[in-house]
Amino acid sequence: MTSNSALPTDTDALVLTGVGRRFGALAAVSNVNMTIKQGERRAVLGPNGAGKTTLFNTICGDFPPTSGRIHLFGQDISRLKPHQRARLGIGRTYQTSLLFTGLSVLENLYLAVRGARKGRFSMLKAGPGDADVAYARALADRVRVTQLLSAQVDAISHGQRRQVEIGMALAGNPKLLMLDEPAAGLSAAERPELVALIRSLPRDLTLVLIEHDMDVALSNSDIVTVMKDGVVVVENTPDLIADDPVVQSIYLGGGH
Amino acid sequence: MIMMTNRQWLMTGAVVVLLLMLPLFLPNFWLANILGRAMVYGIVALSLTFLAHYGGFISLAQTMMAGVAGYAVAMMAPTAIPLGPLAMSYGYAIPLAVLAATLTGALVGLIAVNTREIYLLMITLALAVGFSLFAQSNTQWFRGYEGIRNIVGPEVFGMPFRTHLVFYYVALITAVLMYLLVLYVVRTPFGLALQAVRDSARRTSAIGFSVALHRIGAFALAGFIAGCGGVLITFYNIGITPSSIGLWPTVAVLIMAVIGGLGHPLGAFLGALIYAVMDTFASSIIGHDRFNTLIGLVFLTIVLISPDGVWGIGKRLAGLGGGKEPITDPVAKLTAGGK
Ligand SMILES: Nc1ncnc2c1ncn2[C@@H]1O[C@H](COP(=O)(O)OP(=O)(O)O)[C@@H](O)[C@H]1O
Ligand SMILES: [Mg+2]
Numbered sequence: 337m338t339s340n341s342a343l344p345t346d347t348d349a350l351v352l353t354g355v356g357r358r359f360g361a362l363a364a365v366s367n368v369n370m371t372i373k374q375g376e377r378r379a380v381l382g383p384n385g386a387g388k389t390t391l392f393n394t395i396c397g398d399f400p401p402t403s404g405r406i407h408l409f410g411q412d413i414s415r416l417k418p419h420q421r422a423r424l425g426i427g428r429t430y431q432t433s434l435l436f437t438g439l440s441v442l443e444n445l446y447l448a449v450r451g452a453r454k455g456r457f458s459m460l461k462a463g464p465g466d467a468d469v470a471y472a473r474a475l476a477d478r479v480r481v482t483q484l485l486s487a488q489v490d491a492i493s494h495g496q497r498r499q500v501e502i503g504m505a506l507a508g509n510p511k512l513l514m515l516d517e518p519a520a521g522l523s524a525a526e527r528p529e530l531v532a533l534i535r536s537l538p539r540d541l542t543l544v545l546i547e548h549d550m551d552v553a554l555s556n557s558d559i560v561t562v563m564k565d566g567v568v569v570v571e572n573t574p575d576l577i578a579d580d581p582v583v584q585s586i587y588l589g590g591g592h
Numbered sequence: 593m594i595m596m597t598n599r600q601w602l603m604t605g606a607v608v609v610l611l612l613m614l615p616l617f618l619p620n621f622w623l624a625n626i627l628g629r630a631m632v633y634g635i636v637a638l639s640l641t642f643l644a645h646y647g648g649f650i651s652l653a654q655t656m657m658a659g660v661a662g663y664a665v666a667m668m669a670p671t672a673i674p675l676g677p678l679a680m681s682y683g684y685a686i687p688l689a690v691l692a693a694t695l696t697g698a699l700v701g702l703i704a705v706n707t708r709e710i711y712l713l714m715i716t717l718a719l720a721v722g723f724s725l726f727a728q729s730n731t732q733w734f735r736g737y738e739g740i741r742n743i744v745g746p747e748v749f750g751m752p753f754r755t756h757l758v759f760y761y762v763a764l765i766t767a768v769l770m771y772l773l774v775l776y777v778v779r780t781p782f783g784l785a786l787q788a789v790r791d792s793a794r795r796t797s798a799i800g801f802s803v804a805l806h807r808i809g810a811f812a813l814a815g816f817i818a819g820c821g822g823v824l825i826t827f828y829n830i831g832i833t834p835s836s837i838g839l840w841p842t843v844a845v846l847i848m849a850v851i852g853g854l855g856h857p858l859g860a861f862l863g864a865l866i867y868a869v870m871d872t873f874a875s876s877i878i879g880h881d882r883f884n885t886l887i888g889l890v891f892l893t894i895v896l897i898s899p900d901g902v903w904g905i906g907k908r909l910a911g912l913g914g915g916k917e918p919i920t921d922p923v924a925k926l927t928a929g930g931k
Pocket of ligand 2: 388389431507
């Protein structure tokens with residue numbers, strides 16, 4: 337275990353009880369029970385189609401669960417709309433970047449900052465020296481896209497979009513951050529930057545990380561959950577997970 | 593997002609000054625019946641361009657929103673024939689009419705809140721046709737087929753509204769204000785969020801915005817813009833009838849916006865101008881029946897050679913001749929100090 341191995345607190349950040357999600361006849365996720373402590377780093381592993389992204393979608397509300405309950409810091413959020421969940425402190429990234437391609441990088445980040453506070457309908461432009469704009473710039477620094485502030489998002493590279501994704505997820509100062517394969521498509525040179533960024537997250541932030549890269553996943557988590565065919569198959573600490581026979585059968589079987 | 597550089601502001605200013613001085617050169621007919629008309633219909637088309645370009649919503653309800661304002665001002669007008677029970681001074685009637693259109697816009701947005709693309713088109717078309725049929729069949733308030741006549745508008749500095757100069761200048765000032773309003777709003781949090789909804793509704797809600805409320809808000813603002821146009825159109829036509837808000841006028845606004853180019857608010861006015869010129873001159877040369885065929889052909893040609901309309905052609909020509917766009921400071925662009 338690594339530098340961020342300080343123990344999570346006793347507060348439950350996220351509790352899933354019997355969570356399932358069906359798409360027609362397909363049970364993409366079934367009966368998932370999971371308790372994530374505040375400040376915990378949780379990695380979710382599993383082959384493609386295991387239901388990892390769908391699990392994120394049930395939590396953030398894009399595709400709410402068709403069964404089961406979700407509690408965020410004790411509050412039942414199962415029936416809330418995505419924007420209401422976001423305002424309660426959930427920030428997420430998407431496996432395939434979902435950015436505002438017609439807007440600049442700065443505008444993307446600025447909107448993510450504004451979305452987290454009142455005045456979302458403001459018809460007044462930000463004034464000079466506006467604190468939200470300044471914060472958006474600071475986020476750009478943090479995810480290393482400062483040189484791209486004025487670039488329209490559909491003109492920047494894949495790796496840069498992944499950075500903006502993370503910047504937007506961080507903009508609302510979330511209590512729960514969910515990263516969906518943040519390293520996917522990044523070059524070998526870009527990966528250490530991503531890991532450094534993950535390690536620099538505040539310790540009381542709760543992180544759920546979907547990651548195919550075993551090294552990134554295992555070295556950045558307190559507990560690892562392995563999913564397959566929509567169900568949780570193993571949940572354990574990173575040092576024990578690699579030797580787990582079930583995990584070995586999934587990964588050596590070439591499941592991903 | 594559209595940004596105006598210093599050069600573009602200069603050009604806009606120059607065009608406005610030119611338009612302000614036109615009455616020195618142009619005959620009254622051109623002022624009122626071509627340019628004035630293009631501006632007031634252009635305002636309604638602008639309301640569509642705003643929704644389409646920044647929100648990604650193609651709506652056919654803009655003429656209806658304008659019609660609500662038109663009927664509202666007519667019902668409340670002190671000069672109306674026949675005079676309604678709500679008659680009041682224009683000073684109250686005009687803002688109330690624009691308010692009615694704004695609320696109608698919000699209502700349309702609410703009704704269509706979950707529909708997209710072709711379904712949005714169908715729903716707004718149904719609302720537009722439904723409203724026009726309702727106006728036609730309601731004799732008590734809407735006065736049926738006949739509509740409401742003699743809506744001459746208020747006096748401005750002691751001159752009747754329908755004086756060519758007065759109408760021209762009021763239309764021009766309103767059009768410029770609406771144009772600047774759109775350019776301003778799209779750089780505020782509200783307007784940026786609208787473009788966010790267009791690009792990714794999922795991400796927009798994931799960062800805390802209510803997509804539904806933003807859509808309704810956008811339609812309300814579109815209703816406000818269309819309502820300002822609708823009041824002026826009613827003064828221009830000296831009244832309002834159900835046929836003036838029927839199927840063809842509804843489609844005409846879409847045609848104007850597309851011919852001019854949905855990619856920029858200016859396109860709405862370019863399209864309305866082309867439409868007014870063709871309607872005026874082509875109709876008298878080839879006959880009004882064939883006008884529809886002609887405008888249909890022009891529409892097709894433009895869509896085929898330049899999907900972003902006349903504005904798009906102009907942009908490409910400017911791109912060929914002019915230098916590169918100057919790089920703008922991204923922060924200045926977002927904040928009030930920016931141009
Ligand atoms: N919106 C959707 N509609 C229909 N099926 C979906 C949808 N999202 C995911 N699925 C299906 O659910 C299953 C799990 O997918 P996903 O959660 O993306 O897996 P993972 O992220 O683990 O690769 C897959 O079979 C996928 O096709
Ligand atoms: Mg996935």
